[in-house]
Amino acid sequence: MEMVQRFEDRGYSRDFLVKQMQKAMGVERVNLLVSTENIKKRNTGKRLPFVSTYNAHSDRIKSIVYRHWEILEKDRHYGTLFREKPLFSYKRARSVGDQLTRTDIGVRCSRQPTFFGTPQKGTYPCLTCQCGSSIIKGNKFNHPSKGYEIGLKDFATCTTMGVIYMIKCPCGKAYVGKTKRQIRVRIGEHKRSIDNCDLDRMKYVTPVSRHFKTHGHNSKQLRWLVLQVVKFPMRGGNQDKILLQQEVLWIEKLNTLAPMGLNEDLSYSCFY
Known part of the structure; x- marks a missing residue:
C-alpha cells in the first residue's frame, strides 16, 4: 500500500491504483520470469x-x-x-527526402581513353592481343533468333572489365555471359575450352565448348561482342549480384536459353 500512497500523492486516483494493484497481484510469479520475447514468438x-x-x-x-x-x-x-x-x-515508405536526394554520388567510370575525341559505341580491338580478330564490330547487331537490329550503348575493347558479352557460333546460336575481368581473358578461356573439349572424359566441357564440339566448329569460328559495360556504384556494392542481374536481363532479351540459344541455366535468385 506504500506504493499506492506514493502514486496517489502524485495525483493518480485511488480506485485506479487499487485496481492495478489487484491485477498485478493476480499474476503468477513464474509467468513474470518468462522472457517477453519468448511470449511474442510463441504468440x-x-x-x-x-x-x-x-x-x-x-x-x-x-x-x-x-x-x-x-x-x-x-x-x-x-x-x-x-x-x-x-x-x-x-x-517504411519513400519520403520526400528520398525522392529529392541521392545516397550515391554517381558511378565509377573505367572507360579507357582509346579514341581522341568522342568514343564510338560498340566493341573494338585493342590492337595488342589476338582476340580482336573475332570481334563483331559496329554500334549495332542483329537479334540471334528474331533478326531485328539492337543498338549498343557502350564503347568497349578487349581490355574492358565488368561487362556482359555475347558469343555467336557459325550456326547463329548465341551465348550470353558476364565477367569482372578483362573480356579478352574470358574469351580466351572459351577458346581454350573449345580446343581442349573432351566429351568422353568430360574435360573442358562447357555449354559453349559442347556445342562447338558436337557441331564440328572450332575456336577460330567463334565471334563475340560486348553487350553492356556495367557501371558499378562508387561505394562498390555487390558487383557479382549486379552482373548476374544484367546477365539475366540480356538472356531474356536475346532469348539465348536452350534450345533457342546456348545458355543452359537461368536463375532469378540474384534479384532477391
Whole structure:
C-alpha cells in the first residue's frame, strides 16, 4: 500500500491504483520470469505475416481485414489455411527526402581513353592481343533468333572489365555471359575450352565448348561482342549480384536459353 500512497500523492486516483494493484497481484510469479520475447514468438510464430508499405490507410485496411476475417475462415477451400489472423508488418515508405536526394554520388567510370575525341559505341580491338580478330564490330547487331537490329550503348575493347558479352557460333546460336575481368581473358578461356573439349572424359566441357564440339566448329569460328559495360556504384556494392542481374536481363532479351540459344541455366535468385 506504500506504493499506492506514493502514486496517489502524485495525483493518480485511488480506485485506479487499487485496481492495478489487484491485477498485478493476480499474476503468477513464474509467468513474470518468462522472457517477453519468448511470449511474442510463441504468440506470433504461426501467424501469417502480411508485409506492405505503410501509408495513411494502413490502419483502416488492418481493421477491415480483422473485422471480416471470419468470412475467409468459413471458406470451403481455404478456411483451414487461415485459422489465425495475419500479422501486419510494415516497411517504411519513400519520403520526400528520398525522392529529392541521392545516397550515391554517381558511378565509377573505367572507360579507357582509346579514341581522341568522342568514343564510338560498340566493341573494338585493342590492337595488342589476338582476340580482336573475332570481334563483331559496329554500334549495332542483329537479334540471334528474331533478326531485328539492337543498338549498343557502350564503347568497349578487349581490355574492358565488368561487362556482359555475347558469343555467336557459325550456326547463329548465341551465348550470353558476364565477367569482372578483362573480356579478352574470358574469351580466351572459351577458346581454350573449345580446343581442349573432351566429351568422353568430360574435360573442358562447357555449354559453349559442347556445342562447338558436337557441331564440328572450332575456336577460330567463334565471334563475340560486348553487350553492356556495367557501371558499378562508387561505394562498390555487390558487383557479382549486379552482373548476374544484367546477365539475366540480356538472356531474356536475346532469348539465348536452350534450345533457342546456348545458355543452359537461368536463375532469378540474384534479384532477391
